[in-house]
Amino acid sequence: MIAVLSPAKTLDYESPLPALTPTTPRFADEAARLAAAASHLTQKKLSALMHISPALAKLNADRFRDFPHAPERPALFAFAGDVYTGLDAATLEDEHVAFAQDHLRLLSGLYGLLRPLDLMRPYRLEMGTRWAPRKTKLTDWWGDRIAQALAEDVAREETGIVLNLASQEYWAVVAGRLPASVRVVAVDFRDGDRFVSFHAKKARGMMARWMIEHRVTDIDAMRCFDSDGYAFDAGASSDDQWRFVR
Template identity: 75%
Template sequence: MIAVLSPAKTLDYETALPPVTPTRPRFADEATTLAHAAAHLTQKRLSELMHISPALAKLNADRFGDFDTLPERPAMFAFAGDVYTGLDAKTLDEAAVDYAQDHLRMLSGLYGLLRPLDAMRPYRLEMGTRWAPRQKKLTDWWRDRIAKLLAEDVAAEGSETILNLASQEYWAAADGKLPAGIRVVAFDFREGEAQKFVSSHAKKARGMAARWMLEHRIDDIEGMKGFDTDGYAYDAAASTDAQWRFVRR
């Protein structure tokens, strides 16, 4: 089973790293192409495209302009935010990190598909961005390349199953493009008796579910029904074959 997460806008390039050996992103050349193209966008255009402040637009314009010289960091330890608070990668033991390299993937607007130890440079480019070189939007630029690589990883792992813990925006890069025979199960996290959806809680729960999978070395999707971190429990009555609901009462 391969679990898939969204990336995060918030990045951490300061916290001390555990002793890991970075790997090269499989779409490193594509990332460089995109970054060099984005370097030609004005700060005003970046602000409009990303719906960000002028200060953030300048930060990201500088990042694209200096992309080739920026520091690198393994992706699982570079992303921060709610999902990665739940994952808490820095406290995983060595065996769990090794397991993650084979069983966890992160979708990325710039890097396409990242393994946990793939060395990435700081950036901000969301998959839903309505810009790309010679295309109207980023998902058109990536075409089916992300889905093909993800399918290769699933085939190598052997389970023919993907645990989709990504947002709809990022899953759109693979949705409808995977070969027949790959099963995809998405998790839906809810709160209380009313089973209310709370975005920030759901994001953190996605990271916690990924961590639970890594810690317990889950390789069969049925084993994920036991996920119980922070009081969440599988709700069979509210689940379907393609979407499983977990509720924290």
């Protein structure tokens, strides 16, 4: 089983890192090409495309301009948004990180598909961005490549299962592109009857951590996830669309 998470806008390039051997992203060349193309976008254009403030637009224009020389950090320890608060990678044991390297994948608008220890440079480029070199949407630019890479990882892992903990925006680049042999189980988190985005994002990270800490490879065992008061709701779930409620 391979769990899939979305990335985060918030990044951490300051915290201490564990002494682990980093890996190279399989789409490093594609990331470099995208960053080079984005470096020609003006701050005003970036602000409009990403719906961000002028200050954030300047930050990201500088990131794209300086991309080849920017510091690198393993993706699992670079992302720091709500999902990654729930995952809390800094407190994982080395053996848990090793398990994550084989069983966790991080979708990325710039890097496509990342393993936890793949080195990445700071960036912001969301999968839903309506821009890409010679394309009108980033998902069109990536095409089938991300889904094919994920399918290859699933085939090597041998269970044929993907646990989809990603947002709809990011899963869109994979949806409908995986082989029929791959079973996808998506998870919905609720507070009672309500969907609360902040809580759901954090719960996705917590579920990924629970899978990693318990070294779960059997999808049915994931129904036992109980972090932070969540419990599997069998009545509101189907075979491939699960709900957890607290």
